[in-house]
Amino acid sequence: MKNNLQLIASLLLLQTRRVRDPAVKKALGGMLERVNAVATVHRRLFQSEDVAMFDLAAFAHDLADDALGAADRGDVKISLDAQAVQVPAALAAPLALVINELLLDAIAHGFPPGRGGLIKLGVTHSRRGVRIEVTDNGVGMAVEPSSGPESVGLGLTIVDLLAQQLRAEVTRSDAGPGVSTVLELPVDGVS
Ligand SMILES: Nc1ncnc2c1ncn2[C@@H]1O[C@H](COP(=O)(O)OP(=O)(O)O)[C@@H](O)[C@H]1O
Ligand SMILES: [Mg+2]
Numbered sequence: 212m213k214n215n216l217q218l219i220a221s222l223l224l225l226q227t228r229r230v231r232d233p234a235v236k237k238a239l240g241g242m243l244e245r246v247n248a249v250a251t252v253h254r255r256l257f258q259s260e261d262v263a264m265f266d267l268a269a270f271a272h273d274l275a276d277d278a279l280g281a282a283d284r285g286d287v288k289i290s291l292d293a294q295a296v297q298v299p300a301a302l303a304a305p306l307a308l309v310i311n312e313l314l315l316d317a318i319a320h321g322f323p324p325g326r327g328g329l330i331k332l333g334v335t336h337s338r339r340g341v342r343i344e345v346t347d348n349g350v351g352m353a354v355e356p357s358s359g360p361e362s363v364g365l366g367l368t369i370v371d372l373l374a375q376q377l378r379a380e381v382t383r384s385d386a387g388p389g390v391s392t393v394l395e396l397p398v399d400g401v402s
Pocket of ligand 1: 316367
C-alpha cells in the first residue's frame, strides 16, 4: 500500500514537472500534497504495533511537521495541543486529509508572504468522541465571499465531504483575527 502511494506520488510529480500552465501546476501540486498526506499516515500505521487503532496526536504532530516543511515558512509556527487519542485505523486517511487541508489553508491563505503567525492545532477528547481544531491568527476569511461556487475551493469541498463521510460536524468561525475550524467527530470506543 505504502509503495503504491509512493508510486502515485512519483507519477504526479513527473506530470507536474511537465506542465507549464500555472493553474494546472498548482492543481497537480495540491493533489501531490494530498497523496503525500495519506502516505504519511500509512508510514505511521506501519510503524505502530497496534494495527486496529492509531494515536491521532502522534499523527497530528507528523502532519504539522510535513505541512510546515512543505511550505518552507520559518515565520509560521504550529502549536500542538494534543491528548493521546486512540482512533480506529480506518479513519486515519480521511482524518489526515482533513487536517492537512486545514493546515495548508491556514498557512497559504492566513499568512500571505510577509505576515507570519501562529496556528493552533488541537486534538482532544470530547463528549461525542474527538474534537479537532485548527485556528490561525492570520488575515481571516474574506467577509463577503463572492457568491457562486468558486468562492468555495476544492480544499474546503474536500473537508466538507470527508466530514460528512466521518459523520463529523464542521464549524468554521471568525477567530478575530484569523479563522477557526472545529470538527466534532463521533468515535465509538475512543480511548
Ligand atoms: N485559514 C484561512 N484564512 C484565510 N482565508 C482562508 C482560510 N482558509 C480558506 N480561506 C479562503 O477560502 C478559500 C477557499 O479555500 P479552499 O477551498 O481550500 O481553496 P484553495 O485553498 O484551493 O484556494 C481560499 O481561497 C481562501 O480565500
Ligand atoms: Mg485549500
